[in-house]
Amino acid sequence: MTQRPLAGNSKKSPYQPSLLRLLHGINALIVLFALITGFWVYNTFDGRLGKVPLPRVNDIIGIHGTFGKTFWLFTPLFILYSVAIGYRRLIQKDFLTKLAQVNTPIWWYTLQRIANTMMILASLFAVGTGLLMQESWLPSGELNHTAYLLHLAAWATLLGCLVLHLLMSVKVGGIPLLLSIVSFKYRAADSPRLWLQKLRDRRE
Ligand code: HEM
Ligand code: HEM
Structure with a gap:
């Protein structure tokens, strides 16, 4: 956990590396758009499990496909960062022993890291x-293809994991932790000019 005070700030506030914020921010935005436009597609052509009154958008499938494509092109960068550099925030090898320490701070951190890791897995499930x-299935009323039913299940899984991811982050770091991942301020020692050097040294 990188929860050192900001430079020149005596109050303890969480800080996220600038490169993590950039990659995580782009990744999260595309996921949110994919979730929304995906639901819109379901609402327009299916609606078996409930429907909301949304306006009809021509080519909503094309729009969703574009976000889907952008996501699978971009997310490898984010996953690479998380696994190679930000791995401390993902599930650790000794997670089972930590999970035995119910209700201690490390137990909550372990759950949060599991939730972070589940975000990656859930988004890969949606992409896969x-x-x-x-594209042609839903407009022609073909609503029972296994791939489509799995893609719907992936949508629900991703939404569920996102709620868990947010709740666990709030639990371990409160609202300041949530805000730290969307903040635009960075320390001099974490300037974007040093990204290449940091990538070479695999440090945050
Ligand atoms: C209810 C939810 C969803 C529905 C009904 C839905 C529907 C569809 C449809 C009809 C396509 C085919 C479009 C095409 O090939 O151009 C598609 C493709 C795709 N969707 Fe979804 N989707 C949903 C949620 C999501 C979510 C949450 C993601 C998360 C990333 C996602 C990622 C993708 C990807 C990666 C493709 C392939 C795009 C491509 O390369 O052509 N979908 N989806
Ligand atoms: C939409 C709002 C989101 C918020 C507010 C948010 C918040 C956060 C926060 C605060 C952290 C840092 C946790 C820490 O320092 O311990 C984090 C890390 C992480 N988030 Fe999110 N998140 C969001 C969406 C997403 C999405 C959509 C994904 C993936 C599809 C995702 C995947 C991850 C991963 C994998 C990490 C760990 C990164 C690493 O290993 O360096 N998050 N998130």
């Missing part, structure tokens, strides 16, 4: 099933 989808 999305790539199996065909």
Whole structure:
């Protein structure tokens, strides 16, 4: 956990590396758009499990496909960062022993790291099933393809994991932790000019 005070700030506030914030921010935005436009597609052509009154958007499938494509092109960068550099925030090898220490701070951190890791897995599930989808199915009323049902399940899984990810982050770091990942301020020692050097040294 990188929860050192900001330079020149005596109050303890969480700080996230600038490169993490950039990659995480872009990744999260595309996921949110994919979730929304995906739901819109379901609402327009399916609606078996409930429907909300949304206006009809021509080519909503094309719009969703564009976010889907952008996501699978971009997310490898974010995942690479998380696994190679930000791995301290993901599930650790000794997580089972830590999980035995119920209700201690390390137990909560372990749950939060599991939730972070689940975000990556859930988004890969959505991408994998999305790539199996065909644009023509839903407009022609073909609503029972296994790939589509799995893609719907992936949507629910991703939304569930996102709620968990946010709740766990609030639990371990409160609202200041949530704000720290969307903040635009950075320390001199974490300037974007040093990104290349840091990537070479694999440090945050
Ligand atoms: C209810 C939710 C969803 C529905 C009904 C839905 C529907 C669809 C449809 C119809 C396609 C085919 C479009 C095409 O190939 O151009 C597609 C593709 C795709 N979807 Fe979804 N989707 C949903 C949620 C999501 C979510 C949450 C993601 C998260 C990243 C996602 C990622 C993708 C990807 C990566 C593709 C493949 C795009 C491509 O390369 O062509 N979808 N989806
Ligand atoms: C939409 C709002 C989101 C907020 C407010 C948010 C918040 C956060 C916060 C505060 C952290 C840092 C945790 C720490 O320092 O311990 C974090 C890390 C992380 N988030 Fe999110 N998140 C969001 C969306 C997402 C999405 C959509 C994904 C993935 C699809 C995601 C995946 C991750 C991962 C994998 C990490 C760990 C990164 C690392 O290993 O360096 N988050 N998030």
